[in-house]
Each structure stands twice: as structure tokens, then as C-alpha cells.
Amino acid sequence: GENVEQHPSTLSVQEGDSAVIKCTYSDSASNYFPWYKQELGKRPQLIIDIRSNVGEKKDQRIAVTLNKTAKHFSLHITETQPEDSAVYFCALRRKLIFGQGTELSVKP
Amino acid sequence: IAGITQAPTSQILAAGRRMTLRCTQDMRHNAMYWYRQDLGLGLRLIHYSNTAGTTGKGEVPDGYSVSRANTDDFPLTLASAVPSQTSVYFCASSFGLAGYNEQFFGPGTRLTVL
Numbered sequence A: 001g002e003n004v005e006q007h008p009s010t011l012s013v014q015e016g017d018s019a020v021i022k023c024t025y026s027d028s029a030s031n032y033f034p035w036y037k038q039e040l041g042k043r044p045q046l047i048i049d050i051r052s053n054v055g056e057k058k059d060q061r062i063a064v065t066l067n068k069t070a071k072h073f074s075l076h077i078t079e080t081q082p083e084d085s086a087v088y089f090c091a092l093r094r095k096l097i098f099g100q101g102t103e104l105s106v107k108p
Numbered sequence B: 001i002a003g004i005t006q007a008p009t010s011q012i013l014a015a016g017r018r019m020t021l022r023c024t025q026d027m028r029h030n031a032m033y034w035y036r037q038d039l040g041l042g043l044r045l046i047h048y049s050n051t052a053g054t055t056g057k058g059e060v061p062d063g064y065s066v067s068r069a070n071t072d073d074f075p076l077t078l079a080s081a082v083p084s085q086t087s088v089y090f091c092a093s094s095f096g097l098a099g100y101n102e103q104f105f106g107p108g109t110r111l112t113v114l
Helices: none
Strands: A004-007 A010-014 A019-025 A032-038 A045-051 A056-059 A062-067 A072-077 A086-092 A102-107 B004-007 B010-013 B019-025 B031-038 B042-049 B064-066 B076-078 B087-094 B109-113
Touching: A004 A086, A010 A019, A019 A086, A019 A102, A032 A062, A045 A056, A045 A062, A072 A086, B004 B087, B019 B031, B019 B087, B019 B109, B042 B064
Parallel strands: A010 A102, B010 B109
Antiparallel strands: A004 A019, A019 A072, A032 A045, A032 A086, A056 A062, A062 A072, A086 A102, B004 B019, B019 B076, B031 B042, B031 B087, B064 B076, B087 B109
């Protein structure tokens, strides 16, 4: 069936560095790609999303890029801070499926 | 009630017992979902509902059933619990099933089946 592959599964960076998480998918009809952040013991919450008619979207220190031809989209976090430490999930909204998650650790 | 709530917060259950997880939203969302979250596997869809009176199967529906008698409530029932159903269960809702609708998640229910 349709799926979305998310990499890496874990990512450790120093405070102030950038972090990039990539998701690859197979559903050609997908047109909406959200990213969720889940802090330890909490619920997933939407942090940014992108529609298929744009290639990039930014919101302060986070950005998402989309390559529909290659069928992948990525989350970029710049100037990372300890409070960015969490698990991040990409999703294919049309298929109601999520990636396997990336555990980001930002070391002070 | 504000947003989406789940009950109970956590539960320890003996194998073979019946259990219903409750989910209620007050946002008048049409669509509701149940996901289970297991380490390394992300969130996997169990069942969903497009609108009151309709339900559909997700990726991992076996052993679970749902009902949607009204807009606000979407209970998930385990008819005869097994240890492999130990997981964290998240209910979610959105204005529509697909499109550009954000999914809002409940706080989760941590279920342990012994």
C-alpha cells in the first residue's frame, strides 16, 4: 500500500546548528504535506505544512520544501534550540498516514 | 470541554477483557480518527469516520471496532484485548476527511494489556 519513508530516525545536533528531516512518498495524488512535533508524553501538534502548488514555505526558524517530481519533502530547522528536542512526524494528509518519526535531540 | 478529549488517561487491562476508549470533541469537526502509536512505527490509522453515521477501516483495524452515533463522540472498542494491543492511542479530528484540513489530536490513552 501507500507509505511514506522518513529519515533519519534519530538526529542529534548542537544548539545553533541546523537540522533536516526528509520524507519520501509514492502517492502521486498527494497534495498536502503537514509536519507534526510531539514532545515527550504529549500529543502531536502541527508545526508547518505545505501544499503541492508551492515549493517552499517558511515560518521563522522552520521551513518545509517540496519536490513533487522526486516525491519528497523536507523539514528544515535553523538555529536549533534545546526546546526543539522532540519527535517530528511527516504525513500524507490525503492518505491519512504518517512517517515513522525522527527523534531530534538538541544539545546545549 | 475545549478541543478534543480522551478517557481514560491510562489503563491496565487483562487479556481477553473488553475495553472502550472514549473520545469527544467540541469543535463540530466532521471527521474523526483513531491512531495507535508504537515506538519506531509512528502513528498508524486504526479506523476513521468521515461524518456521523459512517466509519471506515484504516491500516490496522483488526481487533478494533468504532461507532459514530453523533458528531462529537467516536469511541474505540477492543472486544477481547490481546497483549499486542498495548500501545498509546490517539484520537484526532478535523473539519474534513482530506483536503487542507489540520488534524487536531487528543491527549492520548496509554493502554497496557497483560
